[in-house]
Amino acid sequence: MKDRILHEPSYVLHRHDWSESSLVLEVFTRHHGRIALIAKGAKRPSSNFRSVLLPMQPLRLSWSGKEEVRTLKSAEWGGGHVMPHGERLLSGYYLNELVMRLMAREDPHPDAFDAYVLAMHALQGEGAKEAVSGLRAFEILALQALGHLPDLQTQAHGGALQPHGAYRLTAEGGLQPEWEPEQTALSGEQWQGLDHALQAAAPFEALQHTWSTLPGSARAALRGQLKALLHYHCGMQNLRTRHITHTLQQL
Known part of the structure; x- marks a missing residue:
């Protein structure tokens, strides 16, 4: 430097x-x-x-x-936006904790930084869906920038995804066939849609759109799998900001 x-x-x-x-x-x-x-x-x-x-x-x-x-x-x-408030303020601190935990010092990732900027802008928007989809887009793009996101077009043990098959994202094995799809899986077609969004000219916005078009069960499954993958690479079971958010939701 x-x-x-x-x-x-x-x-x-x-x-x-x-x-x-x-x-x-x-x-x-x-x-x-x-x-x-x-x-x-x-x-x-x-x-x-x-x-x-x-x-x-x-x-x-x-x-x-x-x-x-x-x-x-x-x-x-730099101008442009003000600090978020309420639950979105906690979401901002969550993004900061992710960067602190995932990224080593003096290891630049411009694509992850650009995604962080867009996620912060999403937290300033009026719609709750925009904020949530922005968080998921940042998680996926940060994992990709750091080399932690498996190939979303291929099964862990080789072979292309079947559009109507069910697959679960795992930290060590990539996309694995899932035998209880109603609980934890996305279809091959849905994973391919996410991969297509990653290849778009504006991947952050494409991921936001793809997330918003998934059915509720698929969004819940993807959120849980991303959470597990992030915690695996952060080296901890739970992030402090997630714990605080969960505690406040129980009050």
Whole structure:
């Protein structure tokens, strides 16, 4: 990485205190991946950073240094949207936790970053379906960008999918034939539809549309299989934001 980076498209994923006046930021950037920055003096009332370094906001960041934790030099709001609220705020934190858990530092994935930007825009929309389909689209595209998404045209042990067959996505084996399709499976035709969306010129929007056209049982099955696949690659049974959402839903 260069010693000095200027005006890099970025989002703040997480922040914690470094000293009485400074913060350490975990930042998702388009061209440099996930990096750590120290924002010196960011907690002071007079700091220009105070009103800018917020999560879920498009930023243009400049920094310098060669160490693991680099020094933030400037931060500008990129404009475009405001922070989501309510359940969508939790969804935004869920996206941030996924990036923190899935992506190693300084391992850039521009396609995943672009999908993250679109997912954040979806959380700003008025329709609940748009927000949910945006989350699923990001999950699928992030898995693909990281090389964790199996081939959606082929069975795990070889051979093309049968359009009317039933298949379940597994972390270690890819698409496996499912003998209880009413519980956990999508049809071969539905998996092929998702694969076709991934090949589209605008895959995020294509995945949103494909998700919205699936019947409710297929959406539930796909959500559960994506959840299992993500947790497998995150190395944990449950994400903190999912646990919080589940707890709030029980109140």
